[in-house]
Amino acid sequence: MRNIEKITLIHLDILREIGNIGAGNAATSLSKLLNQKIDMKVPSVKVVSFNEMMEMEGGAENIVAGVFLRIEGDAPGSMFFVLPIKQASIFIQRMIGDPLFTFETPPYDELGVSALQELGNILAGSYLSSLSDFTNLSLYPSVPGLSIDMFGAIISTGLIEVSQVSDYAIVVDTAIFDDESNFNEDVNGRFFLLPDPSSFEIIFKSLGVAINER
Numbered sequence: 001m002r003n004i005e006k007i008t009l010i011h012l013d014i015l016r017e018i019g020n021i022g023a024g025n026a027a028t029s030l031s032k033l034l035n036q037k038i039d040m041k042v043p044s045v046k047v048v049s050f051n052e053m054m055e056m057e058g059g060a061e062n063i064v065a066g067v068f069l070r071i072e073g074d075a076p077g078s079m080f081f082v083l084p085i086k087q088a089s090i091f092i093q094r095m096i097g098d099p100l101f102t103f104e105t106p107p108y109d110e111l112g113v114s115a116l117q118e119l120g121n122i123l124a125g126s127y128l129s130s131l132s133d134f135t136n137l138s139l140y141p142s143v144p145g146l147s148i149d150m151f152g153a154i155i156s157t158g159l160i161e162v163s164q165v166s167d168y169a170i171v172v173d174t175a176i177f178d179d180e181s182n183f184n185e186d187v188n189g190r191f192f193l194l195p196d197p198s199s200f201e202i203i204f205k206s207l208g209v210a211i212n213e214r
Contacts, residue, residue, distance in 0.1 A: 014209060061150050065083045068146075073139045134207060
């Protein structure tokens, strides 16, 4: 049995709590960046197969905005932050103050592209900082790369950098909203976390919940 198949609800609850702490830190950073109150939460964390992952994003050919980075340090792996095109456009409109900005039609304004990279950098950095604090592991993100492409193509491109790949991913749902309802709608994205196979054992052992425990 693969290690990832041994992950229990206890493990997922721990990851969700870590995600909520990271989301709180990210919300603070985004509030300062946008000069308005931003809240974030992680409603759920789950483990899915690659096929289920594709279905969650509307199929491999669905066009999305994706930020990819490598997790480096004591427990290396890969991370993707994925937003539907419409929701990515909504959030970047707020970040750059341009209500007409969109990712739906290229070419894309460089300021908007940079803003989305910064959003991914803030979210990933906050999550990894929280995970690092809980585990006492040294974890840090590489410089993020951005793609507006089919979900399957984005995931495949990132996986080239992974020397060993399992058949599963950890999915961290992320909801971004403001108390004053200035956004036309909440922004909901997903982290797809793919620790290298050896990293699962390292992470959960550091959390004090061994992955081989029931």
